[in-house]
Amino acid sequence: MTDRTSHTQLSLSPDTRDVFALAWPMTLKAIFLHGTVVIDGLLLSLLGETALAAMGLAAALGGMVLGMIFAFSHAMQIRTAQSFGGGDPVFLKSVLASGLAVSLSIGLVGISLILVFGGTLIGALAPNPGIAAQAETYLLIFSIVIFGEAVGQCIASFFNGCSRSKLPLYGYLLSVPINVISSVGLIHGLWGLPALGIAGAALGSAIAISVQTTFWSIILLRTNGYLRHVQGWRNGTFLPTIKRHLGxxxxxxxxxxxxxxxxxxxxxxxxxxxxxxxxxxxxxxxxxxxxxxxxxxxxxxxxxxxxxxxxxxxxxxxxxxxxxxxxxxxxxxxxxxxxxxxxxxxxxxxxxxxxxxxxxxxxxxxxxxxxxxxxxxxxxxxxxxxxxxxxxxxxxxxxxxxxxxxxxxxxxxxxxxxxxxxxxxxxxxxxxxxxxxxxxxxxxxxxxxxxxxxxxx
Incomplete structure (x- = not known):
């Protein structure tokens, strides 16, 4: 269903059923998001405290970048809803492009800082060189997750703002099983896969996020691909449009x-x-x-x-x-x-x-x-x-x-x-x-x- 069709249906005043229809997929998605962290901890607990400590250290550093991405995704959600409600395709295209530009910039800057300073910081914080080495390996692979989330969370927020909150949920229903299965196999070397230990957990997450982001990107192109052909920007040119989005x-x-x-x-x-x-x-x-x-x-x-x-x-x-x-x-x-x-x-x-x-x-x-x-x-x-x-x-x-x-x-x-x-x-x-x-x-x-x-x- 395209945004034009959805916008026609929104001509009537929404009620609590509309709130519920939008809220329950968002609730399940949030539970999946928190639950994935718990699952990763459970899988690595079988490798002992050293692996958990390494993951915790790496996740704390990577989580700072992800926290910024998630924070801006909340704003993206509301701004999308404003443009979607107005029914202006130029406004909608401007919000999507601005949101992706901001989110990708945060992700790329965060990854660059990790590549330049991550090893030094982990070496200073880790209790011993063994944990530091594992944490650095995990964090380098986790950079793929950061890049995927920079794109994926922006798209998911765009879907939510357009009252299509089931689409982000479908992405998690697809990625969570992939994350669990691939992580188990890569951690322990099952089903002919290499036994990578803590690096396997990071790689499993990277594979799952890559699939999830690809799925959302394909759906976005199918439902909102027409925005690529919309001429002009909301605030005249692209730079003032991004500045307004940031403001x-x-x-x-x-x-x-x-x-x-x-x-x-x-x-x-x-x-x-x-x-x-x-x-x-x-x-x-x-x-x-x-x-x-x-x-x-x-x-x-x-x-x-x-x-x-x-x-x-x-x-x-x-x-x-x-x-x-x-x-x-x-x-x-x-x-x-x-x-x-x-x-x-x-x-x-x-x-x-x-x-x-x-x-x-x-x-x-x-x-x-x-x-x-x-x-x-x-x-x-x-x-x-x-x-x-x-x-x-x-x-x-x-x-x-x-x-x-x-x-x-x-x-x-x-x-x-x-x-x-x-x-x-x-x-x-x-x-x-x-x-x-x-x-x-x-x-x-x-x-x-x-x-x-x-x-x-």
Whole structure:
């Protein structure tokens, strides 16, 4: 189905069914993305701690570049939705070309830095030369993954912005089995393949990402190949078009980079907690990432549809009606996440039978926070994604950056290093952070300026 056909179908105001249709493939894709990292760790765990340490070191360096690529892909998603909603092929072509240029530039610069400085940095950080050698080999092969993701994530975000979120999911359904099978064979030398150890894991990922990116590229050419023949650029020439794209994207990317850095800093501070408390904080993080995708992707899908509606210059009453329905759906998604945490906490003895009773008791004590936080987090996310869809990206960035660096990070340091408070109160800082963001987000949204934004600029 081409974008022209899809655009005709969007002439009617979307409802919660449209949000769900867009959100569920995005949710599964995000779960696959996080799950792939876990699978790689499980496969390499059979080779021992040395292989895991080498992969962890290499992945940390490569992950910095991938983090930048993923951050800009979120902005690409919204900008695509704005252009798709407006139905202007010149705008749509400009967004796609600009997004690919920015993403490829980040990937190529990152790969160049890895090739020039990666070996030296790994040698300085690795505990011994054996781990350094394995990590350097892994990172060099992983550069293929970085290049593939630079292209692939941009295309996937373009599909999401055009309300075709199933296509990125199909790519993951294709690549994840390839990643697992090829990695197992190349790590252990099965089925006549060479036994490459840790290099086999990196090569398996490279093969899978190459297949995935090729698949998405072919689909893009089939569905949007006509954009190659569209004349002109949105802002006159290509250079001003890229500058406009960067101006929109940088605050969104900075928001995600800031969140990642704040999380890493807090994780380093958690290391000063008691062993049981640190273990509990470490264990709850992946649960929050995976379960939280349900409500997170719902709110991102809402932002995409709001951007499309603003691109079509939809009347304000229609925007209000859609957002109120999407908001109700976000609360339902938050309820689902809360139920997941309830089930997790009630099943701790089964999920983590080898943990010390004190650690399980700390995890169970997190339950009140985990149940309550989902609802302010969801409503704040609705506001944030709606304001981003309207182009109010700098304001949203300030809310996130100041709440993280002026409150959560220093408060975490005080609670852990000075007051030595319990893990419950340290985790509660995430709830207080949502409470701080709440009035800033909702006051801006209720003012209503976002409904009159000219997103086609």
């Amino acid at each position: 929109f994207s940088l605050p969104i990317a900075a928001t995600f980079v800031s969140a990642t850095m704040a999380t890493h800093v807090c994780s380093l501070i958690y290391a000063k907690m008691s062993l049981n408390g640190f273990a509990a904080m470490t264990l709850i993080a992946p649960w929050s990432q995976l379960a939280g995708q349900v409500s997170m992707q719902w709110t991102q899908a809402t932002g995409i549809l709001v951007a499309q509606l603003l691109g079509k210059r939809t009347p304000e009453d229609v925007l209000d009606r859609f957002l109120s329905r999407a908001w109700a759906g976000a609360f339902a998604a938050a309820g689902v996440v809360a139920l997941v945490f309830l089930a997790m906490c009630l099943s701790l003895d089964w999920i983590y039978p080898d943990l010390e009773p004190e650690t399980r008791a700390i995890l169970f004590g997190f339950l009140p926070i985990l149940l309550v936080i989902q609802f302010p987090r969801a409503t704040n996310a609705i506001c944030g994604n709606t304001l981003r869809a309207a182009g109010d990206t700098v304001y949203v960035m300030h809310i996130f950056v100041w709440s993280q660096w002026a409150f959560r990070v220093p408060a975490t340091a005080l609670f852990v290093l000075y007051f030595d408070l319990s893990p419950f109160w340290i985790l509660s800082l995430f709830l207080w952070e949502e409470a701080i963001k709440f009035p800033a987000f909702h006051r801006r949204l209720w003012r209503g300026d976002w409904k009159r934004s000219n997103v086609a600029m």
